[in-house]
Amino acid sequence: MSGYGTTNNKPLGRSFGTPKTTGDRMDNRSILEEQKSLLQDQDKALDDIDSTLDRIKNIGRDLGAETDQSIQIIDDIQKKSDTLDTRFRIASKHAENVQVSSSTKGLWIVICILILALVVVLIIGYGI
Numbered sequence: 001m002s003g004y005g006t007t008n009n010k011p012l013g014r015s016f017g018t019p020k021t022t023g024d025r026m027d028n029r030s031i032l033e034e035q036k037s038l039l040q041d042q043d044k045a046l047d048d049i050d051s052t053l054d055r056i057k058n059i060g061r062d063l064g065a066e067t068d069q070s071i072q073i074i075d076d077i078q079k080k081s082d083t084l085d086t087r088f089r090i091a092s093k094h095a096e097n098v099q100v101s102s103s104t105k106g107l108w109i110v111i112c113i114l115i116l117a118l119v120v121v122l123i124i125g126y127g128i
Helices: 028-126
Strands: none
Touching: none
């Protein structure tokens, strides 16, 4: 009767999972083997998690490096855009100045021609 209760004949102590030995009772060796098996399964699962986390960490590093490169490229584009904008503004002002000065020159030429025509009309009209 060792290990069994007196009224219902159930084993005393713990019983884990399916017994590895005959009968309803697991001995210490079977319990130890079951625990070792469970620990090995947990170790394998933790190793899988570790390798997955390493892959995720590497992906994060790669994304960070690509983001840094993209930021550098965008900064370069921004600087070039600012330079081109400045050059465009300078060229626009220069074109505006050329337009104003060329229209002024045209007006001066017209004024000179009109003065010359006036002198010719005065000479012809008065016979000077």
